[in-house]
Amino acid sequence: MSSTDIAVPASDLVAAPSPIRRVFAAVGVQNISLLIAIAVLVVIIGTQNPLFFGLNNIRVIGTAIAVTGLLAVVQTVVIIMGALDISVGSIAGLTSVTSAMIFTVAGPALGVVGAVAIGIICGLLNGCIIVFGRVNPVIATLATLAAFKGIAQLVSDGRAQGYTGANPFFVFLARGTLLGIPTLIVVLIVAAILAHVVLRYTSIGRNIYAVGGNDIASRLAGININRYILGVYMVTGAVAAIAGILITARTGSGQPVSGSEGLELESITAAALGGAALKGGKGTIMGTILAVILLGILTNGMTLLDVNAFWQNVAKGALLVIAVIIQQLRSKERRIGLPA
Template sequence: MTDQRLETPVGSAVSVRPPGFHRPDWLTPRGAVRAIGTGNLSLIGALAVIVAIFAWLNDGYLDPRNIAGIGDAVTVFGLLAIVQTVVIICGALDISVGSQAGVASVVSAMTFTAASGSAVLGILAAIGVGVLLGAVNGVIIVYGRVNPVIATLATLAAFKGLAQLISGGKAQGFVLDNDLFIFLARGKIIGLPVPVVILGLVALAVHVLLKYTDIGRNIYAIGGNDTAARLSGININKYLIAVYVLAGVVAAIAGILLTARTGSGQPVSGSEGLELKAITAAALGGCALKGGKGTVGGTLLAVVLLGALDNGLNVVGVNTFWQNVAQGSLLVAAVVIQQRRGGERAVGLPT
C-alpha cells in the first residue's frame, strides 16, 4: 500500500478547515447578492448616485443636520409605506391611508384639548379611530364585495371629509406644551430621533410578522394565489379585515407623529398625498401590485431613496412641484419594470 501525501509548494498558504465546516452561503459573492436581492442592490446603487449628485451640487447636502432632517422627514410616509407593503402583499391596496392619518391627527389633538391636556388619552383615541377606519375599509371590501382600489378611493374622500367636518377645516389644538408630544417630535433615543426609532420598530415588527410567522406566510399565500389559499383552509375574509385594521393602526401612529411635529391636529395639510408616496415606495421596493411579493427591507430602502431625492431637490432650489413629477415618474418606472420582469403582455399589443 503506497503512502500518498499531499504535497504543497514551499511557502504556499494552506487553508485548514475543521471537519464538517461549510462556509455560510451569504459569505460568498453569489450568496450575498441573493441575500440582499438584485432589486435592493439596484435601489442601493440608485441611492448612491442620488447622494453623489446632490453632494456635488451642494456641499451642505451631507451635513449631519441635513441627514437627520431627511430621516425625520420620511418617518410619516415611511410608516404608511411599511403597512402599504403588507396590504399589497395580501393582493389588495389602501389608497385611504393618508386620509386616515389626517383623521387620527385631528382626533389626537382634539381629545388632548378636551381631556385637559392628557396626551395619553389623545394617543389612545387616535389609535382607536385608526382601528375603526381600518375595519370600515375591510368590511366594505369583504362583505360589500367591492374592489379594494374602488373601496379605498371612496374612503379616501370620505375620511378626508370626516377630518374636515370634525375640525371645521382648520388645525385643531396645540400640543407642544406637553412633554410627551414634545418628546415624540424632538426627543432622541440612543442618539436617534424618536420618529426614526418608531419607524424602525414598526418596520422590524412587520418584518418579523411577514417572515417568521404563520400569519405572514398566509398573507403571502393569499396574495400569491387566493384560490389555493382558500382551499388550504385560510380564512381570507378575516385576514383581509385584519390587514386593513393594521393599516388603520399604523396610519393612526403616523397621524400622531404628524400632530407632534406640527404642534396641532392637521385635517388635510401634512397628510394629503401621503398615499401616493406610500404606494410609490412599496412599488419601488419590489412589491408586486398584483400581490404575493414584497419585503419590508426593500420598501425601507425606497423610502430613504425618495426622502433623499425630495431633500436634494429642495437643497439645490428646484421647484417643489417637480417632486410630484419625480414621484409619479418613479412609480411608472417601478410598474414597468415589474411588468417586464413578470413577462406580462403589454395591453393592446400582440403577444
C-alpha cells in the same frame, strides 16, 4: 476498491457560489439596485450642495421619512396580500385632528388611544366594504379616502386644531431621542422590524403571501381570507393613526389635510419601488425602507437645489410608473394593448 475509485455524486462537483453571489442572494437584486440608486443620488446631490452631508440635514431627512415610512410599511403588507389602501393618508389626517382635539380636553394618553381606536375603526370599515360589500379594494379605499378627508374637515371646520407644541410627550415624539436616535426614526424602525418578523417568520406572514399569490389555492388550503383582509386593514388603520399622531407632534397641532396630503401616493410609490408586486404575493420590508430612503433623499436634494416644489410630485409619479414598468417586464406577462 481504492479510495480514488469511489464515485462522487455529480451534485457535489458543482462549484459553491462565490461570496459575491451569496451577498446578492441575501440582499436581493431589487435591493442592490436601490442601494446603487441611493449611492448615485447621494453623490450627485452632495457634489452640488455640500450642506447635504451635514448632520442636521441627515437628521432632517430621517425625521421627514418617518411618517411616509410607517405608511409605506403597512402599505407593503396590504399589497403583498393582493390589495391596496389608498385611504391611509386620509386616515392619518383624521387621526391627527382627533388626537389633538382629544388631547386638549383629556390629555395626551387619551389623545393617542382615541386616535388609534379611530384608525382601527377606519381600517375595519375598509375591510368590511371589501369583504361584505364585495367591492374592489382600489374602489373601496378611493371612496373612503374622500369620506375620511371630509370627516376630518367637518370635525375641524377645515382648520388646524389644538396646540401640542408645549406638551412634553408630543415634544419628545417630535424632537426627542432614544440612545441618540430621533424618536420619530425609532418608531419607524420598530414598526419595520415587527412587520419584517411577522411576514418572514410567522404563519400569519406566510398566509399573507399565500393569499396575495393565489387566493383560490389559499381558500382551498383552509386559509380564512376574509379574516386576513379584515385584520390587515385594521392594523393598517392603527399604524396610519400612529402616523397621524406623529404629524400632530411634528406640526404642533392637528392637521385635517395639509399634513397628510399625498401620503397615499408616496406609500404606494415606496412599496412598488421597493419590489412589492401590485398583483400581490411578493415584496419585502427591507426593499420598502430602502425605497423610502431614496424618496426622502430625492425630496431633500431637490429642496436643497432649489428645484420647483411642483417637480417633486412629477418625480414621484415618474418613479411609480418606472417601478410598475420594471415589475411588468420582469413578470413577462402580456402587456395591455400589445400582441401576445
